[in-house]
Amino acid sequence: xxxxxxxxxxxxxxxxxxxxxxxxxxxxxxxxxxxxxxxxxxxxxxxxxxxxxxxxxxxxxxxxxxxxxxxxxxxxxxxxxxxxxxxxxxxxxxxxxxxxxxxxxxxxxxxxxxxxxxxxxxxxxxxxxxxxxxxxxxxxxxxxxxxxxxxxxxxxxxxxxxxxxxxxxxxxxxxxxxxxxxxxxxxxxxxxxxxxxxxxxxxxxxxxxxxxxxxxxxxxxxxxxxxxxxxxxxxxxxxxxxxxxxxxxxxxxxxxxxxxxxxxxxxxxxxxxxxxxxxxxxxxxxxxxxxxxxxxxxxxxxxxxxxxxxxxxxxxxxxxxxxxxxxxxxxxxxxxxxxxxxxxxxxxxxxxxxxxxxxxxxxxxxxxxxxxxxxxxxxxxxxxxxxxxxxxxxxxxxxxxxxxxxxxxxxxxxxxxxxxxxxxxxxxxxxxxxxxxxxxxxxxxxxxxxxxxxxxxxxxxxxxxxxxxxxxxxxxxxxxxxxxxxxxxxxxxxxxxxxxxxxxxxxxxxxxxxxxxxxxxxxxxxxxxxxxxxxxxxxxxxxxxxxxxxxxxxxxxxxxxxxxxxxxxxxxxxxxxxxxxxxxxxxxxxxxxxxxxxxxxxxxxxxxxx
Amino acid sequence: xxxxxxxxxxxxxxxxxxxxxxxxxxxxxxxxxxxxxxxxxxxxxxxxxxxxxxxxxxxxxxxxxxxxxxxxxxxxxxxxxxxxxxxxxxxxxxxxxxxxxxxxxxxxxxxxxxxxxxxxxxxxxxxxxxxxxxxxxxxxxxxxxxxxxxxxxxxxxxxxxxxxxxxxxxxxxxxxxxxxxxxxxxxxxxxxxxxxxxxxxxxxxxxxxxxxxxxxxxxxxxxxxxxx
Numbered sequence: 001x002x003x004x005x006x007x008x009x010x011x012x013x014x015x016x017x018x019x020x021x022x023x024x025x026x027x028x029x030x031x032x033x034x035x036x037x038x039x040x041x042x043x044x045x046x047x048x049x050x051x052x053x054x055x056x057x058x059x060x061x062x063x064x065x066x067x068x069x070x071x072x073x074x075x076x077x078x079x080x081x082x083x084x085x086x087x088x089x090x091x092x093x094x095x096x097x098x099x100x101x102x103x104x105x106x107x108x109x110x111x112x113x114x115x116x117x118x119x120x121x122x123x124x125x126x127x128x129x130x131x132x133x134x135x136x137x138x139x140x141x142x143x144x145x146x147x148x149x150x151x152x153x154x155x156x157x158x159x160x161x162x163x164x165x166x167x168x169x170x171x172x173x174x175x176x177x178x179x180x181x182x183x184x185x186x187x188x189x190x191x192x193x194x195x196x197x198x199x200x201x202x203x204x205x206x207x208x209x210x211x212x213x214x215x216x217x218x219x220x221x222x223x224x225x226x227x228x229x230x231x232x233x234x235x236x237x238x239x240x241x242x243x244x245x246x247x248x249x250x251x252x253x254x255x256x257x258x259x260x261x262x263x264x265x266x267x268x269x270x271x272x273x274x275x276x277x278x279x280x281x282x283x284x285x286x287x288x289x290x291x292x293x294x295x296x297x298x299x300x301x302x303x304x305x306x307x308x309x310x311x312x313x314x315x316x317x318x319x320x321x322x323x324x325x326x327x328x329x330x331x332x333x334x335x336x337x338x339x340x341x342x343x344x345x346x347x348x349x350x351x352x353x354x355x356x357x358x359x360x361x362x363x364x365x366x367x368x369x370x371x372x373x374x375x376x377x378x379x380x381x382x383x384x385x386x387x388x389x390x391x392x393x394x395x396x397x398x399x400x401x402x403x404x405x406x407x408x409x410x411x412x413x414x415x416x417x418x419x420x421x422x423x424x425x426x427x428x429x430x431x432x433x434x435x436x437x438x439x440x441x442x443x444x445x446x447x448x449x450x451x452x453x454x455x456x457x458x459x460x461x462x463x464x465x466x467x468x469x470x471x472x473x474x475x476x477x478x479x480x481x482x483x484x485x486x487x488x489x490x491x492x493x494x495x496x497x498x499x500x501x502x503x504x505x506x507x508x509x510x511x512x513x514x515x516x517x518x519x520x521x522x523x524x525x526x527x528x529x530x531x532x533x534x535x536x537x538x539x540x541x542x543x544x545x546x547x548x549x550x551x552x553x554x555x556x557x558x559x560x561x562x563x564x565x566x567x568x569x570x571x572x573x574x575x576x577x578x579x580x581x582x583x584x585x586x587x588x589x590x591x592x593x594x595x596x597x598x599x600x601x602x603x604x605x606x607x608x609x610x
Numbered sequence: 611x612x613x614x615x616x617x618x619x620x621x622x623x624x625x626x627x628x629x630x631x632x633x634x635x636x637x638x639x640x641x642x643x644x645x646x647x648x649x650x651x652x653x654x655x656x657x658x659x660x661x662x663x664x665x666x667x668x669x670x671x672x673x674x675x676x677x678x679x680x681x682x683x684x685x686x687x688x689x690x691x692x693x694x695x696x697x698x699x700x701x702x703x704x705x706x707x708x709x710x711x712x713x714x715x716x717x718x719x720x721x722x723x724x725x726x727x728x729x730x731x732x733x734x735x736x737x738x739x740x741x742x743x744x745x746x747x748x749x750x751x752x753x754x755x756x757x758x759x760x761x762x763x764x765x766x767x768x769x770x771x772x773x774x775x776x777x778x779x780x781x782x783x784x785x786x787x788x789x790x791x792x793x794x795x796x797x798x799x800x801x802x803x804x805x806x807x808x809x810x811x812x813x814x815x816x817x818x819x820x821x822x823x824x825x826x827x828x829x830x831x832x833x834x835x836x837x838x
Contacts, residue, residue, distance in 0.1 A: 526664065539678075
């Protein structure tokens with residue numbers, strides 16, 4: 001039994017009925033004028049038959065679409081407003097050619113843009129034909145000094161879809177003869193993005209966020225996404241590859257201005273120097289990003305096209321995102337014609353993007369496009385390596401459970417010791433099964449076998465209790481995952497030495513912090529133990545678990561209303577918040593409902609997987 | 611046998627009972643383990659528990675979520691604690707997982723070997739013969755979502771324990787009625803911040819406690835006496 005602290009909303013608060021804030025989302029976007037070469041404009045019409053399957057009330061409040069005291073209530077007027085604003089379909093080239101007629105009152109007054117960007121899966125490798133194949137940008141929202149871009153996926157087939165160029169003709173939106181390229185998206189995609197992105201957001205991993213899922217018959221949907229700036233590197237790389245100096249410069253200028261406007265970049269110099277600032281910022285963003293991805297076992301198919309990621313390092317398009325339970329660094333997604341990159345290769349791809357940015361900035365500044373290989377030894381690449389190592393160490397120390405003050409101290413004053421420990425840590429983290437490379441559901445993998453999160457969670461407790469090292473056999477027993485066989489974990493002389501090194505390094509850091517902070521070892525270990533229980537929580541979602549959870553939630557509908565989905569989303573993303581500094585500690589004796597129980601079981605079942 | 615029953619409430623209301631638990635351990639700085647009834651929301655509860663015990667001078671504090679898989683290394687270590695605290699929460703869920711993980715017998719052994727077992731609310735109920743008191747009154751009881759049928763608990767004492775007691779008519783009616791059903795067995799009711807300390811054959815009452823026996827309610831002053 002427990003006594004619960006209740007946090008009840010005032011039921012007499014009635015929602016604002018006009019929702020005028022939505023009216024600013026009407027297709028208008030400055031990019032149309034600033035970089036017309038980057039957009040294809042479409043007329044659009046209202047699309048009948050949609051209903052709101054999910055609505056992110058928290059996000060809507062954050063960007064000012066709803067008042068902060070708006071209750072989680074999807075009234076008829078709110079639902080109508082969401083549909084009026086976002087339930088749209090473009091009138092595309094196919095519609096124009098066949099002369100389709102639509103009632104005048106259903107046609108939106110403004111045009112909506114699809115943007116052009118580079119995509120490696122397109123036949124044209126300069127980005128002349130690629131970009132938003134099934135999305136349009138709804139416009140912008142301004143709130144509290146910030147500007148947010150809003151776009152929707154599943155609003156019809158554009159001329160930038162791969163199908164158009166593979167088959168050499170325009171397609172009707174929803175054409176059943178093609179799947180990738182028909183211009184539709186699906187409900188499960190929307191829900192996966194909704195849940196995954198909110199978990200990332202809680203854990204301060206940059207991400208697009210989902211505002212709404214509008215559902216239509218046959219499981220198709222429009223998924224509405226929001227971010228402060230939806231520009232990707234590939235929005236610039238296409239102009240670079242095409243040698244379009246003017247368009248490229250305009251796009252870079254546009255991006256810099258947006259980051260300034262949103263106060264994300266605060267000290268942008270004037271004149272040509274702003275491009276150097278831009279390059280340095282992108283270097284910091286991308287090196288930090290891949291260090292974080294490695295640390296958190298996040299698989300994101302980064303490649304030379306600069307797609308799948310936003311300029312600020314935020315994740316976009318969760319279709320190619322995974323979060324692994326162990327460091328499965330040999331996993332590759334099988335995309336029929338090729339295999340994806342692996343987690344470890346993400347760093348090289350990110351570095352390649354930075355080299356491309358160096359080429360890009362030089363081109364913008366000089367007007368002459370030099371070959372990419374001329375930038376093989378650019379000083380920015382050295383900076384990339386340095387920031388990558390710094391950030392990798394920082395994430396490692398944080399993962400152990402040290403607080404930010406102690407982390408800063410260790411990185412600044414005891415880097416050698418941290419680096420030495422990190423190398424030993426990586427030995428176990430990257431250790432692979434004797435089973436070798438094999439096929440998995442959607443690709444190939446060579447299983448990692450040690451669950452370092454379990455080790456980091458339990459070790460401080462055991463050290464606190466015993467005040468000394470644990471036995472080697474105990475070390476293995478804690479760290480071995482379900483992927484490990486007895487031969488995998490057999491103790492060799494070298495492995496034994498590594499276990500000894502690991503424990504010595506751990507104690508060394510504890511002692512150093514204890515000495516510098518003048519706190520006892522026990523006090524340090526207790527704090528680490530508490531923080532590590534959150535950072536290295538047993539139940540951590542993986543890509544597979546998100547997919548299964550989404551199927552479970554979809555199976556509960558239509559009984560599950562958007563308001564109930566919002567509550568589950570809020571509870572679940574907070575449950576997956578692994579940041580001890582932002583964790584909601586007020587929510588004592590939280591109760592888990594039946595559905596949440598089922599979701600947690602799924603998380604547990606898939607916790608070591610892909 | 612060393613047991614502490616907490617009626618409920620947040621840490622700041624239970625300092626006296628905590629100090630009793632530390633005293634019973636015979637150590638100034640005992641090794642304490644926190645077993646939450648459920649891993650969901652564990653972090654907030656463990657942090658509060660840990661912060662509180664740290665203020666009382668305890669530094670070796672571990673946690674052991676019973677509803678999650680665990681390895682034998684940690685399991686053995688937990689058994690070497692001086693104090694094990696069973697948290698509040700859903701009594702049925704808690705019992706179900708303690709039984710599934712074969713920890714009922716381990717806790718009995720722990721107590722038999724001289725360890726101090728403490729329990730708040732659901733944790734306290736678990737130390738009694740069975741967990742029936744979690745199923746009433748209908749207006750304030752735990753849901754048996756896991757539909758467990760075997761209510762037998764640790765059976766470390768002969769009395770029954772009712773936490774979060776409120777001295778009101780509707781509570782009294784239910785407890786009076788229930789105490790009649792268990793003939794001659796004591797049913798102790800403790801409000802938040804109150805509780806019982808069992809040390810061998812003696813029982814102490816901290817704060818305001820009540821006894822329901824054969825349909826009659828008795829107020830118990832703070833005192834120590836032999837368990838009857």
